[in-house]
Amino acid sequence: MAFESLTDKLQNVFKNLRSKGRLTEADVKASLKEVKMALLEADVNFKVVKQFVKSVEERAVGADVLNGLNPGQMVIKIVNEEMTSLMGSEVTELEFQPGQAKTVIMMCGLQGSGKTTSAAKIAGKLFRKGKKSLLVACDVYRPAAYEQLKINAEKVGADFFGIEGENDVVKIVKAAMDEAVSKNDNVIIIDTAGRLQIDDVLMEELVHIKEAVTVHQTLLVVDAMTGQEAVNVADTFNEKIGIDGVVLSKMDGDARGGAALSVKSVTGKPILFVGMGEKLTDMDQFYPDRMASRILGMGDVLSLIEKAGEQIDEKKEKEMSAKLKKGKFDFEDYLESMNQMKKMGGLASVMSMLPGMGGMLPKGANMADLTDQIDDKKMARTEAIVLSMTKQERQNPDILNPSRKHRIAKGAGVDIAEVNRLIKQFTQAQKMMKQMPQLMGKRGRFKLPF
């Protein structure tokens, strides 16, 4: 996240303006220029941006500024709402044929967009829901595409079908239908070759597949990093073969994913899934509101809140905050909070979801430097040190004498200096925690306690 977040930029725009009760045209114009730039940096298509900015302007001028918000935040609120509604306000699920009928899904997209991986991920997701899929290899061009799908099928618990050396995809899909009957699969997922949308011959091939068998869902896989081109790709695929939904891949990168907005607004088709990682289980439901925040660079606050809600035991949380307030925070609690952090996907992942991280960093530093300091690996070492303490030591760090420290260092396989450093940092953290209530009020920056 090398970008300054839109929220920060707008804060700057409005620094010199006094808060008014109502958004004036000047307020809106000033902020929309920043909104426009942020959207372009996020690779939202220029034409989509123009139209979007215009509709926001119409709605925003004259709108009341809500209590507790400044004009900038108010504009963001409107922008965010408009974008969420543009992205499709509801979560869309994959549609299945009723009863025992088989559902046929065809994947399509440009080369390298992640079709094969997405196909396997969807099969895995369905497998966990108790549906058995047949993955069909119809990429007859890329060397080893057949093997890739075959290996992945095995990994996700799906059946696999392909005819090695066969170049006629229609023959393959027809044979696949019989295979699905004999293997009793509920869903048939056809992986096709990557193609350029301007390659008529290859586009024809997809049409032929659709003519040969009934395809219930045609999913277009779009790389979240796609630039201005996303619009043309989606438009052509939709026009020539007709698509029913979109899978957004490689969302675990740091691309803002403006392509999503472009594709949605051009085709009107819902985004069903987002690919979030390299493991075959890393496929998530698509949430329009979160995507809106991400494109605007506001951090995925909602996801974070929800994730935190899922993972953190509420009771423990209360105990912890009570302890924090009293400054009675020992190594046991330290361990506990580290565990929670881990459940939420590591500190680095938590940090990246927070909004305005850019603003908190010292000049010249970027997110990578910061995550350097709070490397999850370092956390593991810290954990090892804490785990090498006895229970008594953890609850009462004051008793740690050189001989004990020596033992701990040996147990954790680290240098004694590292143990000393941790203890020192811990004592500082303890002090800081005592002052927390005051600190929180001031918006101060503080070093994390490790």
Next chain:
Amino acid sequence: MALFSKLFAGLSKTRAQFDDELAEIFARDEIDDDFYDDLEELLILADIGVKATENIIDGLREDAKKLRIKSPNELGSHLALKVKDQMATCEADYEFENRKSVVLVVGVNGVGKTTTIGKLAAKYRADGKKVIVAAADTFRAAAQDQLSVWAERSGAYLITGKDGQDPSSVVYDAVNAARSRDTDICLIDTAGRLNNKKNLMEELKKMNRIIEREYPDAYKETLIVLDGATGQNAVNQAREFKDATDVSGIVITKLDGSAKGGIAIAIQSELSIPVKFVGVGEGVDDLQKFDADTYVRALFYREGADDDAGETEE
């Protein structure tokens, strides 16, 4: 001009839509804010990026003022110059081809690293060089098979490891083989990794250390492969890969679609890493050396139309 026509054909789709609008803008009667706004829009649509676009537009405004240019038509010839100003070139760009070298090929997933290596291997084999290709992508299922097909086609020597094996050990084998066999070029394929995945970036550093240690005499080249359809995130990718591995050149693939590959300009403008190759088609010969003049011309000028560079398409 064979190179030019290939690139030209590759970018032809790009140019078709682009041309009309560009021609329309430069055929206007006067230079006003609308003129600049529309031009800006066109450049951003080509993925040239907000910053580079601003630089270009500012440059044009300055020229117009300084030279008292009144008609858009006259300003047209300055556009290519301003775009070229944003690009980086360097004399030693292709030095690795003349030396005993180890070329590490990196990039995010699905940009065409393996294919690029296959094409480079074929090219250097055709030049009569001894080539090793190493499949250090032990993560993606069947990535090694894909590379072995390419190796077989071109007659390059292939080094592989087992699926899930430490990729650095494949690098170790490859570099040692390259040294003992006195190979001209050793091309190393790495697993696609997103630029924000710290561990994987560390892995690249480890590979570099191994190359450095095992074969210090080799000329080292690190090429980052970028998908021509990628938007502004490509700049981030290049920046972060550069931090991790000292990227010395860029390969832009898939310019045969309708994507304009303006990121070539965006990246050079921000990071000063030269673009060395561009892929303009699926054929083995469709990976070409990059030339800023040719690129700009192919991007901005109509077939057969006169332009200041004095070149026309054959």
